[in-house]
Amino acid sequence: MERATIIGAGTMGHGIGELLALAGFQVTLVDINEEVLKKAYESIQWSLGKFVEKRRIPEEDAKAAMERITTNVNLKEAVSTADLVVEAVTENIDLKKRLFKQMDEAAPAHAILASNTSSLSITEMADQTKRPGKVVGLHFFNPPVLMALVEIVRGDRTSDETVEAMLELVKKLGKTPVVVRKDVRGFIVNRVLGAVMNEAFSVVEKGEATMEEVDAAVKYKAGFPLGAFELADMIGLDVMYEVGKIMEAAYGDVAKASPLLESLVAEGNLGQKTGKGFYNWKVGRPRISFRLAGKFDVQRLYAVATNETARLIHDDVAEPQDIDTAMKLGTGWPQGPCEQADKLGLDGLLGKLKELHERYGEEVYRPSPLLEEYVGKGWTGKGAGRGFYTYG
Numbered sequence: 001m002e003r004a005t006i007i008g009a010g011t012m013g014h015g016i017g018e019l020l021a022l023a024g025f026q027v028t029l030v031d032i033n034e035e036v037l038k039k040a041y042e043s044i045q046w047s048l049g050k051f052v053e054k055r056r057i058p059e060e061d062a063k064a065a066m067e068r069i070t071t072n073v074n075l076k077e078a079v080s081t082a083d084l085v086v087e088a089v090t091e092n093i094d095l096k097k098r099l100f101k102q103m104d105e106a107a108p109a110h111a112i113l114a115s116n117t118s119s120l121s122i123t124e125m126a127d128q129t130k131r132p133g134k135v136v137g138l139h140f141f142n143p144p145v146l147m148a149l150v151e152i153v154r155g156d157r158t159s160d161e162t163v164e165a166m167l168e169l170v171k172k173l174g175k176t177p178v179v180v181r182k183d184v185r186g187f188i189v190n191r192v193l194g195a196v197m198n199e200a201f202s203v204v205e206k207g208e209a210t211m212e213e214v215d216a217a218v219k220y221k222a223g224f225p226l227g228a229f230e231l232a233d234m235i236g237l238d239v240m241y242e243v244g245k246i247m248e249a250a251y252g253d254v255a256k257a258s259p260l261l262e263s264l265v266a267e268g269n270l271g272q273k274t275g276k277g278f279y280n281w282k283v284g285r286p287r288i289s290f291r292l293a294g295k296f297d298v299q300r301l302y303a304v305a306t307n308e309t310a311r312l313i314h315d316d317v318a319e320p321q322d323i324d325t326a327m328k329l330g331t332g333w334p335q336g337p338c339e340q341a342d343k344l345g346l347d348g349l350l351g352k353l354k355e356l357h358e359r360y361g362e363e364v365y366r367p368s369p370l371l372e373e374y375v376g377k378g379w380t381g382k383g384a385g386r387g388f389y390t391y392g
């Protein structure tokens with residue numbers, strides 16, 4: 001593969017283009033007008049300049065990468081010579097389906113068509129094409145040039161050759177690939193992270209703790225890099241809300257979208273980008289006091305993360321090792337949920353889920369059959385020699 005075309009040159013698309021150009025691809029960026037493309041081109045130039053300034057790449061490499069990038073508003077023309085097309089347009093299934101049809105009609109027969117969607121169905125996009133075996137999810141994290149993880153998502157009809165080609169590509173880009181074996185909504189990272197975020201929202205919604213207390217516990221007790229509310233503000237509450245709705249549509253009561261987001265989005269308070277979300281960013285980054293960390297029981301977060309992880313393994317979406325890698329590289333968690341659960345003890349975590357299920361009667365706390373099965377067999381974690389992993 002030598003030529004890549006990126007459709008949609010926004011936050012993600014321009015970063016993916018930069019990464020591919022650095023790896024030696026001839027890159028064409030496509031968007032709806034020249035103005036957006038100019039902005040994308042300048043953003044890449046700025047980012048490469050930063051890499052040079054920090055001595056992470058020599059100036060000649062930055063220059064050569066820039067010379068490999070062109071822009072085009074004509075999608076059909078831009079994909080006509082591509083070996084790889086990466087779609088990174090707005091998260092809207094009708095738009096993506098329409099573009100996959102056009103990409104399929106105009107791209108060479110050998111070209112792989114990938115989507116960077118965070119939450120939509122790869123299979124539905126593939127169904128618009130005459131090459132479903134060559135359609136795949138290639139889920140980069142923001143910003144693509146810095147984040148180490150890429151989820152490679154199999155649609156129902158994605159071929160082994162396409163997955164192999166994407167594994168090779170992701171390694172060539174210097175990133176770590178994780179294969180998501182089934183086209184499930186949220187893939188791995190957004191499923192497990194979503195469960196944890198929803199739990200944080202739910203505790204505040206029920207008035208059991210303040211967001212500062214939850215965030216203090218998340219950061220200082222669980223050791224996550226950001227508080228849940230802080231992270232939501234950084235991702236953008238509109239994005240969180242949209243993804244939340246897609247997850248709720250797919251999983252029903254197990255992944256109910258939080259009403260806390262709805263009201264803030266309706267008020268136009270979308271987080272860091274608008275200056276206000278859960279926190280007021282106009283006065284700087286939130287200052288979360290260490291002293292508040294004792295009030296919220298982080299065991300609740302571990303319990304829901306373990307439950308969601310067990311569901312992924314039960315449904316054969318991914319292996320424990322891949323889930324751990326994905327969560328550490330995709331979110332900066334100090335430990336993967338399987339390693340963590342094995343250390344804490346699956347029996348205790350199962351007990352916590354049962355206690356929460358009894359207290360609230362909510363579906364999200366109903367223990368995964370896999371977790372029940374493991375604990376039933378005495379596979380309670382590291383101490384027992386077997387949990388998600390086998391020890392010694």
Ligand SMILES: NC(=O)c1ccc[n+]([C@@H]2O[C@H](COP(=O)([O-])OP(=O)(O)OC[C@H]3O[C@@H](n4cnc5c(N)ncnc54)[C@H](O)[C@@H]3O)[C@@H](O)[C@H]2O)c1
Nearest residue numbers: 008009010011012013031032088089090091116117118142
């Ligand atoms: N932002 C993130 O953190 C993140 C992370 C991983 C994946 N994603 C996914 O990446 C995709 C893009 O997200 P983003 O954050 O870069 O969005 P964005 O809004 O920054 O960029 C989307 C771009 O698509 C362009 N576009 C819209 N319709 C188009 C069309 N018909 N033809 C060509 N271009 C068109 C828009 O003009 C815009 O420049 C989404 O599917 C999103 O779910 C986003």
